[in-house]
Amino acid sequence: MITDIVILQLSDGIAVQTYRQSDAPSLSHHLSKRVWDNLRNRISQPYTEADAASWIDFCNDDSHRVRSGKWTAENGSEGPPLPTSFAITVNDEAVGSIGLEFMDDIYFRTAEVGYWLGEEHWGKGVMSRLAPAFVDWAWQTFDILKRLNAETAESNAASAKVLEKAGFKYEGRRPDMSCKNGKIEACLIWGALKPR
Numbered sequence: 001m002i003t004d005i006v007i008l009q010l011s012d013g014i015a016v017q018t019y020r021q022s023d024a025p026s027l028s029h030h031l032s033k034r035v036w037d038n039l040r041n042r043i044s045q046p047y048t049e050a051d052a053a054s055w056i057d058f059c060n061d062d063s064h065r066v067r068s069g070k071w072t073a074e075n076g077s078e079g080p081p082l083p084t085s086f087a088i089t090v091n092d093e094a095v096g097s098i099g100l101e102f103m104d105d106i107y108f109r110t111a112e113v114g115y116w117l118g119e120e121h122w123g124k125g126v127m128s129r130l131a132p133a134f135v136d137w138a139w140q141t142f143d144i145l146k147r148l149n150a151e152t153a154e155s156n157a158a159s160a161k162v163l164e165k166a167g168f169k170y171e172g173r174r175p176d177m178s179c180k181n182g183k184i185e186a187c188l189i190w191g192a193l194k195p196r
Contacts, residue, residue, distance in 0.1 A: 005083075007141075008133050013091040014126055016098060016134060019059050023087050023094035024052035030095045030118030037181065038156050039116055059085045059099075066102055071144040082141065088117060088130065095121050098134055100142075109146040111138070113166075122158070131166040139194055146194050153178060154186040168192045 008016040031047040044051050058064060060083065069079020085099030096117035103110045113135070117127055138145060150168055152159040160170075168190040177187035 007086060007137055008130070010129055010133065013089075014130060015089045015092075016086045016130065016137075017089060018083055019056040019085075019087045019094070021053060021056055024049045024056060026094040027052040027055075027087070027097070030120070031116065032119055034119050035116050038153060038159065041180070059083055066100075066142065067144075068141050069143060071142075077142070077144050079141075084111075088115070088126070090121060090126065096126075098130070100138055100148075103149075109144055110149060111142075111145055111147075112149045112151075113138075113163075114150070115162075127159075127162045128165050131162050135166045135192065148192040150190040150192075151187045152190065153180070154188055160188060160190075163190045166192070 004018060004020060006015050006017040028047050028049045028051065031043070031045075031052075033045060036043060036045040036047065062081070064083070065081030066084050067077035067079060068082045069077050071077045084102065085097065087094040088096035088098055096115065098113075098115040100111040100113060102108070103112065113131075115127065115131065115134075135148065138148065148168070150163050152163065154173065164170075169192065171189045171191045173186050173188055175186045176184050178185050
C-alpha cells in the first residue's frame with residue numbers, strides 16, 4: 001500500500017497527494033451539502049467520517065492502482081501501478097479531491113477527470129491553478145492516455161472555467177441529462193486530447 005506521496009506541490013501550501021486515514025475528518029467537514037450539490041449521487045450526503053474513511057481505503061487499496069509509464073500495444077504500460085484519486089490539500093489539510101476514472105472496453109485510452117473543493121476555498125484560484133497541473137501530471141504519468149473527458153452541470157460556470165484553463169474544449173450540451181435534488185438539468189461535455 002502506497003501512502004504519503006505528494007504528486008503536485010504548488011505555492012501557497014496547495015498540494016495533491018495520496019490520501020491518509022487522518023484526512024477523513026477534514027474530508028467529511030469540507031464535503032458540505034453545497035459541494036455535494038455539484039457531484040454525482042454515488043457520494044453520500046451527509047458525508048460522514050466513516051464514508052471518507054471507506055473512500056480512503058478504496059483509493060489506497062493496491063487493487064485499484066493503474067499501471068503508469070510508457071505504453072505499447074505489445075506490452076501495455078511498463079511503469080509501477082499508481083493511485084488515480086488524490087486529496088487536494090491546503091497547508092496539509094485535506095480540503096477536496098481530484099482524480100482520474102479510467103474507462104474500459106474500446107475506451108481504455110481515455111479517463112474522466114473529476115474533482116471537488118471545499119467551499120471555504122472557492123473563488124481563491126485553487127482549482128484554476130491545480131487542475132492544469134494535474135492534467136499535465138496525468139499526461140506525463142500515464143502514457144496510455146490519449147484523451148481526458150469531463151462533464152459539468154450547465155449551471156456550474158465556475159467548473160467550466162476551471163476545465164477551460166486546464167486545456168479542455170467544450171464538445172457539446174446534453175439537454176435534460178441529469179437530475180439532482182429533483183431538478184433536471186443539461187450537462188456540458190468537455191474533452192482534452194493529449195498534446196503531441
